[in-house]
Amino acid sequence: MAVNLLDFDLEGLTAYCDSLGEKRFRAQQLFRWIHQKGASDFDAMTDLAKSLRAKLAGVAEVRSLPVLSEHASADGTIKWLFDVGGGNAVETVFIPEEDRGTLCVSSQAGCAVGCRFCSTGHQGFSRNLATGEILAQLWHAEHRLHQRFGLAPTERVIDNVVMMGMGEPLQNYGALVPALRVMLDDHAYGLSRRRVTVSTSGVVPMIERLRADCPVALAVSLHAPDDALRDDLVPLNRKYPIAELMAACRDYMGAAPRDFIMFEYCMLDGVNDSDEQARALVALMRRERVPAKFNLIPFNPFPASGLKRSSPERVRAFQRVLQEAGFVTTIRKTRGDDIDAACGQLAGEVLDRTNARERLASRRVVGIVPAEAGR
Numbered sequence: 557m558a559v560n561l562l563d564f565d566l567e568g569l570t571a572y573c574d575s576l577g578e579k580r581f582r583a584q585q586l587f588r589w590i591h592q593k594g595a596s597d598f599d600a601m602t603d604l605a606k607s608l609r610a611k612l613a614g615v616a617e618v619r620s621l622p623v624l625s626e627h628a629s630a631d632g633t634i635k636w637l638f639d640v641g642g643g644n645a646v647e648t649v650f651i652p653e654e655d656r657g658t659l660c661v662s663s664q665a666g667c668a669v670g671c672r673f674c675s676t677g678h679q680g681f682s683r684n685l686a687t688g689e690i691l692a693q694l695w696h697a698e699h700r701l702h703q704r705f706g707l708a709p710t711e712r713v714i715d716n717v718v719m720m721g722m723g724e725p726l727q728n729y730g731a732l733v734p735a736l737r738v739m740l741d742d743h744a745y746g747l748s749r750r751r752v753t754v755s756t757s758g759v760v761p762m763i764e765r766l767r768a769d770c771p772v773a774l775a776v777s778l779h780a781p782d783d784a785l786r787d788d789l790v791p792l793n794r795k796y797p798i799a800e801l802m803a804a805c806r807d808y809m810g811a812a813p814r815d816f817i818m819f820e821y822c823m824l825d826g827v828n829d830s831d832e833q834a835r836a837l838v839a840l841m842r843r844e845r846v847p848a849k850f851n852l853i854p855f856n857p858f859p860a861s862g863l864k865r866s867s868p869e870r871v872r873a874f875q876r877v878l879q880e881a882g883f884v885t886t887i888r889k890t891r892g893d894d895i896d897a898a899c900g901q902l903a904g905e906v907l908d909r910t911n912a913r914e915r916l917a918s919r920r921v922v923g924i925v926p927a928e929a930g931r
């Protein structure tokens with residue numbers, strides 16, 4: 557199979573060009589064509605020598621992921637379903653906001669962590685995505701939206717990426733880091749470290765490695781103020797309990813591009829949403845001295861979970877306790893409800909892989925269709 561150039565960060569592409577006997581600056585030109593201009597046809601890369609274009613055409617390609625569907629919500633949210641082979645699909649969600657365009661990207665087909673409140677977790681793990689498959693989501697979305705909005709070549713649609721789609725990104729570390737580097741690279745997407753967020757359920761050793769290798773913004777799926785409850789909701793906690801997780805977060809702050817860590821907290825009726833638990837959360841953060849902000853997420857119910865969404869009043873009361881203790885606390889807005897892209901915990905993380913599989917088997921819809929028509 558031809559080499560997929562989306563699998564390389566700039567260093568990797570330079571080494572690859574080297575192996576073809578090409579000068580290093582060619583890699584930079586090629587990198588720009590691919591990521592800044594969205595080119596996949598070597599013939600279109602007019603400032604590359606004809607001989608190089610011919611060479612590449614024989615051995616390499618820019619291989620994106622096949623799009624199974626693209627649905628646009630009335631609120632501007634757009635969701636893509638990508639075919640990753642073997643009957644698996646991953647989802648990617650674009651969320652336009654007033655001041656930014658956020659893309660929620662998947663890192664794995666399925667997930668092995670098995671959080672109780674997460675539909676992806678309930679479906680089990682299929683496989684890690686390659687760097688090129690992680691980047692294909694951004695590559696496709698950026699250039700598709702660019703075209704759709706008729707923007708100038710220098711304008712960007714996506715200026716914020718959150719690794720909060722399907723999968724635990726830090727359990728696919730080897731593929732994740734080069735993908736992050738491409739997102740940050742000025743010759744590619746040029747995103748600031750503050751605008752690229754890795755969200756983890758708490759893979760402690762990898763938080764430490766990320767701090768050294770590529771410290772972008774960090775979000776942690778916490779969901780409970782104590783080990784007993786977190787062991788039940790996020791099984792990874794049995795391996796890396798809260799105290800270890802907090803120590804890793806504290807260390808991470810030494811390199812973090814933001815002066816806080818975002819803690820995600822999925823609000824589950826009668827499970828983790830009492831005032832007492834909010835106070836326990838405050839005590840935890842004070843004890844551990846981790847600069848924290850909270851994002852409270854209305855649970856997106858699915859039958860196998862046996863869990864229910866907290867009432868809006870309960871979520872607000874929980875928020876009040878945190879705010880009165882001085883913690884910036886937001887409640888995640890539900891976006892893209894009409895296209896099944898609403899966040900149940902982390903954007904996209906609860907998108908039902910069973911649904912994805914059924915849809916994958918039943919139809920291939922390419923092109924933006926109104927949500928109702930796509931159901």
Ligand code: SF4
Nearest residue numbers: 667670671674677723
């Ligand atoms: S919440 Fe995240 S880490 Fe937990 S099972 Fe779902 S995708 Fe995996």
